[in-house]
Amino acid sequence: xxxxxxxxxxxxxxxxxxxxxxxxxxxxxxxxxxxxxxxxxxxxxxxxxxxxxxxxxxxxxxxxxxxxxxxxxxxxxxxxxxxxxxxxxxxxxxxxxxxxxxxxxxxxxxxxxxxxxxxxxxxxxxxxxxxxxxxxxxxxxxxxxxxxxxxxxxxxxxxxxxxxxxxxxxxxxxxxxxxxxxxxxxxxxxxxxxxxxxxxxxxxxxxxxxxxxxxxxxxxxxxxxxxxxxxxxxxxxxxxxxxxxxxxxxxxxxxxxxxxxxxxxxxxxxxxxxxxxxxxxxxxxxxxxxxxxxxxxxxxxxxxxxxxxxxxxxxxxxxxx
Numbered sequence: 001x002x003x004x005x006x007x008x009x010x011x012x013x014x015x016x017x018x019x020x021x022x023x024x025x026x027x028x029x030x031x032x033x034x035x036x037x038x039x040x041x042x043x044x045x046x047x048x049x050x051x052x053x054x055x056x057x058x059x060x061x062x063x064x065x066x067x068x069x070x071x072x073x074x075x076x077x078x079x080x081x082x083x084x085x086x087x088x089x090x091x092x093x094x095x096x097x098x099x100x101x102x103x104x105x106x107x108x109x110x111x112x113x114x115x116x117x118x119x120x121x122x123x124x125x126x127x128x129x130x131x132x133x134x135x136x137x138x139x140x141x142x143x144x145x146x147x148x149x150x151x152x153x154x155x156x157x158x159x160x161x162x163x164x165x166x167x168x169x170x171x172x173x174x175x176x177x178x179x180x181x182x183x184x185x186x187x188x189x190x191x192x193x194x195x196x197x198x199x200x201x202x203x204x205x206x207x208x209x210x211x212x213x214x215x216x217x218x219x220x221x222x223x224x225x226x227x228x229x230x231x232x233x234x235x236x237x238x239x240x241x242x243x244x245x246x247x248x249x250x251x252x253x254x255x256x257x258x259x260x261x262x263x264x265x266x267x268x269x270x271x272x273x274x275x276x277x278x279x280x281x282x283x284x285x286x287x288x289x290x291x292x293x294x295x296x297x298x299x300x301x302x303x304x305x306x307x308x309x310x311x312x313x314x315x316x317x318x319x320x321x
Contacts, residue, residue, distance in 0.1 A: 003039065003064040004071065010037045013071075016045075017079040024049040026108040026129050028296040033057070035300040046129065048108045048117060050081040051100070053125075058089045069098055084119050093123045110135070113159050113189055116181055126154045126181055130297050131228070134261060134308045137291055138226065139164035141259065145223040148172070148216065148253060150209055150246070151237075155182025157226050158202070159189050168201040170219050174236060176206040210242060213249055223258045225250060231266035239266050243274070247281035250313060257315040260285065263308045270303035278311055285311040 007013065011030050019029060029052075030037075030045040042060065046053040052072075060068075072083065082100025086093050095102070107114040108127045113135075115127040135157055138147070142164035149157045152171035159182075161169055173179050183204060203219065205212070227246055229237050243264070250260050260282075264274045271290060278285050291308040299305035 002067075003061065004067045007037075007040055007064070007068065010040070013075065016047075017076055020047050020049070020076070020079045024109050026110055026127070026132075028129060028294070031297050034298045034305070036298045047080070048106070050079075051103060051106070051119070052076060052080045052083040052098075053119065054083065054085045054098075056085065056087045056089060059087075073099060086119075086123075088123060095120060107188070111160075112163055113156075115154065115156050115159070115185055116188070118181075124153075126178075127156060128153075130294055130306050131156065131263075131308075132294060133291050134226075134228075134263065135160035137308075137310070138224065138261065141224060142166040146170075146221065148220065148222040148225045150225065150227045151229045152182060152204075153178050153228075155179070155185055155204075157228070158182065159185050161224075162186060162200045162202070163189060166200050168203075170203045170205065170216070170222075172205045172207055172209050172212065172216065174206060174208055179204045179206055208236075210237075210245055213252075217252060220253050221256060221258075222254050224261070225253055225258065226261045226263075228261075228263040231264065231269070239264060239269060243277050244281045247278045247285070250278075250282045250311075251284040254313050255315070257284075257313050260311040260313060261291075261308060262311060263306070265306045267304040271307050271309070272303075274307050274309055278309070282311075282313070284314045286314060288312055 016029050027047050029047055032040045032043050035041055042058040043054060043056045077099055083098035084095060084102055085098055086095045102119050106117045108117050110132055117125050117127055119125055138157055139160045142161035144165060144167050146168040147161050147166050149171045152158060152173045155171050158169045158171050171179060171182055186202060231239050262274060262278055275287055279287065288310040291310065293306060
């Protein structure tokens with residue numbers, strides 16, 4: 001059996017056009033990075049209607065890749081306006097089109113929301129599809145709530161919460177550019193009224209989170225804190241060294257109790273690391289559950305996969321008197 005024939009059998013390749021036609025919502029067609037498809041761990045295929053987005057994490061086998069691209073065009077060109085490929089294994093990402101062209105002013109659709117995408121040369125395109133279950137979790141709790149979104153990036157959590165009627169949303173990220181995209185994401189999705197009939201209060205702070213606790217406390221308290229830091233970003237954040245610093249602050253940001261969604265996407269750090277870090281450095285934190293991932297992101301190892309843990313903060317006795 002050829003490599004391509006084996007890929008077709010593993011990936012259900014023939015069903016891709018039907019999946020693309022069945023929904024305009026962002027979806028992953030092939031998740032090689034989950035280590036569930038031996039020999040094809042080095043690439044992923046997403047569909048952001050009407051564009052296919054393929055990411056290569058190492059150089060593919062030339063014979064397989066040539067046949068794959070030929071068959072992909074025969075199978076899917078009629079169902080998509082473009083196929084865009086990004087190579088991430090070079091010193092800087094390189095992007096090219098298999099057919100069509102890279103769209104401008106383009107969005108990914110997720111439920112009632114849409115998020116701006118940049119499919120140019122940047123490694124991160126402005127939207128993390130695997131966080132959709134976490135955004136849904138937040139939306140189910142957001143009505144009338146005060147929410148702090150740490151490492152907000154382009155504010156997808158905040159948009160989901162505003163659409164669900166959150167009262168106040170504070171987005172914090174060091175990148176002014178990312179927050180500017182976040183503002184545009186909010187503008188595109190339109191203001192929604194809170195449960196009290198007023199528009200949500202929105203704030204965007206381009207601060208170093210680890211040096212901004214005083215400002216963040218003044219803007220609180222919060223009912224929900226979402227914490228989704230990078231695993232390792234030179235000069236900014238190292239999960240091993242810096243996650244404990246975050247956990248120590250959770251209870252002072254929400255002294256009357258609340259919910260924390262602690263996220264970590266480092267394959268080299270397991271769930272136990274994150275759970276123990278939060279519980280050890282925040283005595284008030286009680287672990288509730290780990291959120292399940294998307295079904296179209298199958299993972300061989302739960303510890304290598306994205307980890308999203310829900311904690312509840314117990315009110316301190318002094319605050320109950």
